[in-house]
Amino acid sequence: MSRPERARPWVFRTYSGHSSARASNELYRSNLAKGQTGLSVAFDLPTQTGYDADHPLARGEVGKVGVPVGSIEDMQALFEEIPLDRMNTSMTINATAAWLLALYVAAGERQGVAPAQLQGTTQNDIIKEYLSRGTYVFPPEPSLRLISDMVAFTVDAIPKWNPVNVCSYHLQEAGATPAQEIAYSMATAVAVLDAVRARDDVPDEAIPRVFGRISFFLNAGIRFLEEVCKCRAMAEIWDELARERYGVQDEKLRRFRYGVQVNSLGLTEAQPENNVIRIVLEALGVTLSKKARCRALQLPAWNEALGLPRPWDQQWSLRIQQILAYETDLLEYGDIFDGSTVIESRTAELLEEAQAELHKVLELGGAVAAVENAYMKRKLVESHTARVKAIESGELQVIGVNCYSESEPSPLLEGSQSVLKVDDAAERAQIERLEAFRKRRNAADAEAALRGLSDAVKSGANVMPASIRCAETGVTTGEWADALRDVFGEYRAPTGVADRASAELGESAGRVRERVRAVSEHLGRPLKILVGKPGLDGHSNGAEQIAVKARDVGMEVVYEGIRLTPQEIAQSARDEGVHVIGLSILSGSHGVLVIDTLEQLRAQGLGDVPVVVGGIIPDEDADLLRRAGVRRVYTPKDYDLVRIMGEVVDVVAESAAAA
Amino acid sequence: MDDARPARRREALELLETLEREAPFPGAVRVGVTGAPGAGKSTLLDALVRVLRERGESVGVVAVDPSSRRSGGALLGDRIRLRSRGADPGVFFRSMAARDRLGGLADATRASVLVLACVFDRVFVETVGVGQSETDVAGLSDTLVYVAQPGAGDTLQFMKAGLLELPDVFAVNKADQGAPAQRTAGELESGLGLGGAEDAGWTRPVLCISATTGSGIDALLDRLEAHREHLLARDALPARRRAGAEAFVLEGLSRRYGSFGLEALGGAEALRERLPADLDRAAFSVLRALGAEVEEALRKS
Incomplete structure (x- = not known):
């Protein structure tokens, strides 16, 4: 019996990185050997917020939630023996995205790979950092300028790069309803596209290509049928924006392209083995519908609510993807929901609700204004409070947490080895590497490059060429960010708590x-x-x-x-x-x-x-x-x-x- | 200072009375900062503290939140920590919520200012500009700054309510937004020109600043300095502080005993005559003594 023709699977990734560039490189290579087809780099918080490992605020955080990258040498070590012309790399990096892309370009050049051959994604969605994730550094306006600099630079210089991955992922974690997720992420995309369109150095005829490079990063929750509808609704609203707001004719450039990390916040600490089932179901939500299937998928590990997953835990999640793509018949069919009135009507409902909310945000002046006046934050907090209340009251059932909590002891949790521990020596080692690197580099070159960066930032020139020059000459992550902080200042987002309505007290x-x-x-x-x-x-x-x-x-x-x-x-x-x-x-x-x-x-x-x-x-x-x-x-x-x-x-x- | 238990309160009062009596004149610079919610008062304070610390001045800040809730709870939340310097003994920051208690917020605020003025070179009192709390703050500060935000109708509302008569300096924040800030500054200038008691020799300035980028902060500090010099040159500071103390005592009496309190003491006019010339050095003890008189009268009646 001949096998029916199968669609190409999505890119398999695992969000990972810890301790040091060298340790993370080893992990990446072993993951690729196991059949992973792309990389997803987790950076540590000092790297994400632009501090060198020896800064006081970095204490205790170096190498914890991701890999520390303080200079070109770290970036080279991270991708040692991984040919960048054949790799598709996603970087979860936002406030300092321009810098990490510059380091990636410089590391590529040292491998003999031209920028135009690089493929991948920088997350680079600052709006959701203000709303939820919190790794912003600069105020909204200059942050948006950095993003639009990257878009304008990559569209010609690195045409296969996704400079911005608009995130609805974190909105869901912050409590967003599906309609809010759609509306606020679309508002963010509009803010970026409008900013790029307003630039003098991007001609009108380049806008459709720019549009085609904007991708999304979605969350997939446990209500997986609604998630199918959400993805379909997003594809529709995106297509409409393309045609009506930005005049994009080419159908290919209008495609809604997105990657997914399935919900991590909903994973439970109680009876953590149940999380494997949650992860599988959530993966279905973003793969079942061919028309709205993700381009890349990363699955969390079953024990993420307990701590940092070990390589074996990550392997288990990779196997879920492989079984779904290679063993099941999922990829043999067209869109299995076409003609389903149930899916279509729920999709239409979400679409209508989301359009109304998007319209409201745009009326208020767009995503940036809605951050500054805390409108979106307030709406998200309201939704989140309602969700927490529903779990407290038992109206929302979470198996093993607020119901069916009786359990046999789990053999998976025996011993103290059920999560990975980052060696506390990693921080010390990183600081030593950084100090040695600072001594080794040509200080005059680095200083000149930093002055060039500062000039570019002040004059309004695109920061990318100057940042790449900084990367090549051995400027460090903290130095790059400080140069920008000096000009832009630092932002403290409204917490959104002060005017929050109080809940009815039980x-x-x-x-x-x-x-x-x-x-x-x-x-x-x-x-x-x-x-x-x-x-x-x-x-x-x-x-x-x-x-x-x-x-x-x-x-x-x-x-x-x-x-x-x-x-x-x-x-x-x-x-x-x-x-x-x-x-x-x-x-x-x-x-x-x-x-x-x-x-x-x-x-x-x-x-x-x-x-x-x-x-x-x-x-x-x-x-x-x-x-x-x-x-x-x-x-x-x-x-x-x-x-x-x-x-x-x-x-x-x-x-x-x-x- | 804000402990309501009787023994602690007595101790605190004794200390305050000593402080008032012994504090050097003119002592620490006392600046009030007021404005509508969201005008950027906290960010402005942050910027001011940063510059002052660079100049080597130590700074104490009292932030007063007049909002009161049924639960009694309060979120001193959107007040994002002054980022000026990590752990800096040269900066002190205390936030206070309105509470339903004897003496109310005014006592605690005045007490805090007195104490901080003994320790720091400069004291800021910040409050949302709504009614009584603003008057309280005006009475405690040598110079009152009003922070306006561009394009907001609230400035007009404040003007109508007569609250713009109190401030000595106006700062239109968010000047980085460009035209709207200029427009608001223009409205304020013309509004101020129309009415309000112009203090002889002091034209109340309207500045455009940006707390976020730091532009205009030096100019604002210059104006604060100029206003202080103006007061000192005309020897007007004692009268200003005394007026603040007088308002504190009268308010305090009516808050504690209602209109009966003032009547028992022969009415506000007669009472004003009786108050000592150096009231600002004895406000707590005078208030205590007058309170005792009222209570005596209450017992007799």
Whole structure:
């Protein structure tokens, strides 16, 4: 029997990178040997936010959530023995995207590969960084200029590059409904395209080609049939924008191209083996419909809610993709939903809702304005709050979490080896490499290149050629970003929490409020809590939910946004006279950052102010933190915010009684 | 300072009375910052603190949030930490929410300013410009800055409400947005020209600044300096501080005892006559003594 002709599968990727360029290179090569067909680079937070490994804010974060890339040498090491003319590389990089692309170009040249041969994607969607992910550096306007510089540069110089991967992924994680996901990501794409169209150096006839290079990065949640409809709706709305707003005639350039990482935030810490099933179903949502099938897929590992996945965990996720593409008959058919009235009507509903919301954002002045006036942030927080509430009330069922939580002990979790631990020596080693590199390079060349960069930034010239020159001459990541910070300034996004409506308080929350009142009376003033995010991790949703809930139960809440050093947190705690401190860290750097914060508090004479910590914290780390003096440790399985608030009040009452 | 327990309150009052009496004159520079929500007051403070720290001045900031909630809770949240310097003992920042308690926010704010003025070269008091809190802040500051945002109707609203009579300096923020800022500055200038008590010899300046890019910050600091020099040259600072203290005492009495309080003391006019010339060095003790009189009268009635 002859096999029917099969469609070409999507690109298989795994989002990965850690410790050092060399360690990550080894991981990439072993993943490629196992049948992965593209690379997806995870950078560490200092690289994402433009700091060298030896900057104070980088402490504890080097090599944690991704690979540190501080210079051309790191970039070369990262792709050693991986021919860049034959690789399709996706880089999750945003505020510093222009710099990492410049390093990639320079590394390619040192391999003898011309820029025009490079293929890949820079994520480069700054809007969602303000809304959710938090690795922004510069204010919105100059950020948008950097993006449009990259688009204008790549369209001719690296024509197979996707300079911007507009992300609806993080919007979903921040709580967006499908319609909001569609609307806000389209608004972002419009902001980028309008900015490029307004440039003098991009002729009108290039706009269709520019349009054709804009791609998307989607999330796929567990409601996988609705996800099918979402993808189909996005393809339609994109086509409409192409024709009507940008006059793109060529059907090929109008195609909705997107990559996917299936939902990671929805993966549970409780009964983590169930996550494999979730991942498979979510993968179906973006592959079943041929018309709206993803171009590239990366699947998280089953144990991501516990910590950093090991190579074996990533292999398991790669095998899911391979089984789906090679074993099943998925790729043998046309679009299996054509003619389905159910899918079509849900798609039409989403389309209508999304168009209305897109229209609203454009009326308000577009995506950038909607960041600055916090409109989108507010809408997302509302949706997120509703979702959290639905899980709390049990209206939304999460198997193993708020129902069916009884479980046999999992053999997968035996021993302390169920997640990967980044060696703390990695940071020291990276700093040493950086110092040696700085000594080795030609300082005069690097300085001249930095001056050239600064001139280009000030004069409004495209930053890409000057950045590539910086890469070639050995400028470091921190130096590149500092040169831009000097001109653009640094942005602090509105947290969106202050004017957030309070939720109706349930009975249990009412009881907590009574206790807050009683404890406040005893203290002589209202119970005051500091919610702090030390380090570079920008995922602020959790901290914001805690801040709002604390206010709703009657506490005075000091929340100062992201990217604080332990010293800054300790100083705030002292200035503000708080009774308790809640720290939120999702980057896995809790070890160093929490211990540092405790030390700083002691140095300020605040050793008796109780500290609670929330984050992705493995059990053994939680023990360590408790031994170091942390009063309570919360992980993603603690979804009941009211219970957490009650315990915070307990902790304050205990401390007050002890004093 | 804001502990409501009686023993702690007594201790705090004693300290405050000493501080008021002994503090050197003119002492720390006291600047009030007010404006509508979203005008960029926090960002402006950040920029000001940054420049002042570079000049070697130490800075204390009290941020007052007059909003009050049924839950009693408050989010001092959108106040994004002053980024000026990591851990810098030369900067102190305290935020306070309105609370339902004796004396209210005015006591705590005045107390904080007094304490900070003993320690820092310059003290800023920031509040959202709505009604009473703005008057309180005006009474506490030697110079009051109003932060306006471009294109916002609120400036017009403030003008109508008479709240623009208080500020000494106007800063139109977000000047990086270009034309709208210029327009707002123009409206303000013409609005100010129409009415308001022009302090002799001081023309209230309207500046365009950008807290984000830092443009106009030096010019703003120059105007603050000029206003202080203006007050000192005309020996007007004592009168200004005394007026603030008088408002604090009268407000404090009516807040605590309602209209009965003032009547018991013979009415506002008679009371003003009785208040000592150096009231700003004795506001807390005078308020305490007058309070005792009112309570005595209450007991008799």
